[in-house]
Amino acid sequence: GAVVFHTGQRNRKLAETNQKSAGSELEQVQGFPIAAIVFERGFDIDGLLGGICQTAVKAGINVGGLIQETRGGIGGCAQSVHVVDIQSGEKFDIWEDRGREARGCRLDEEGLIVSARILDKAVRDKVDLLIINRFGRAEGLGRGLVGSFAQALEAGIPLLTSVREPYTDAWRQFHGGLACELESNRKAVDCWLAGAVLNPRTV
Known part of the structure; x- marks a missing residue:
């Protein structure tokens, strides 16, 4: 005859399945201080x-x-891009104003210096979690904020960043297997945070 599950049994089975799924995802990203x-x-x-x-x-x-806070613009550049210091809430520009006729975008050197100082301070403060909004073209070429990435790596502070093609290969070469890659959704990030920040493994 047919096997009938009571509501309580179905709920338990569903909970067990969800726990196994979450556990599998957690195992895939546990042990990585960088994501x-x-x-x-x-x-x-x-x-x-x-x-x-x-x-x-x-x-x-x-x-x-x-x-980063971005507002849409025309062409390849955003009309307004501000970087926000998480600890102080201060906002500042990171792109040069090259005029309406200029082609392409260019990082502002002064903005990069300020960004690096903010990240250096966060590392010295030994924050629980360091967020660097992008690993992009400049970092892939060994410029930009690549020094701040390296400093966080050496300090062992949990680091969360983001990367897209065509910069993923440069990112993988940079971290040399010390980082995991997450899907672009909250569930994936929460799984990593649970292992790296809320319940880190001790060596």
Whole structure:
């Protein structure tokens, strides 16, 4: 005859299945102090990182680093790009104003210097979680904020960043297997945070 599950049995089975699934995902990202959210062009990665940051701060996690606020523009550049110091809330520009006729985007050297100082301070403060909004073209070429990435790596501070094609190969070469890659959703990031920040493995 047919096997009939009571509601309680079905709920227990569902809970066990969910626990196994969550456990499998957690095992895949546990043990990695660094994680990069891999996203596609056009995805609102800044919104995702901003939401993660807000949730972590509300949970009492000491978060430092940089997130980015972007407003749409014309062509390849955003009309307005601000970087936000997570600890102070200060906002500043990171792109040079090259005029309306200029082609392409160029990082502002002064903005990079300020960004590096903010990240250096967060590392010295030994924050629970460091967020660096992007590993991009400049970092892939050994420029930009690559020194801040290296400093965080050496300090052993849990680091969350994001990367997209065509910079994923440069990112993998940089970390040499010390980082995991996450899907661009909250569930994947929460799994990593659970192991790296909330319940880190001790060596």
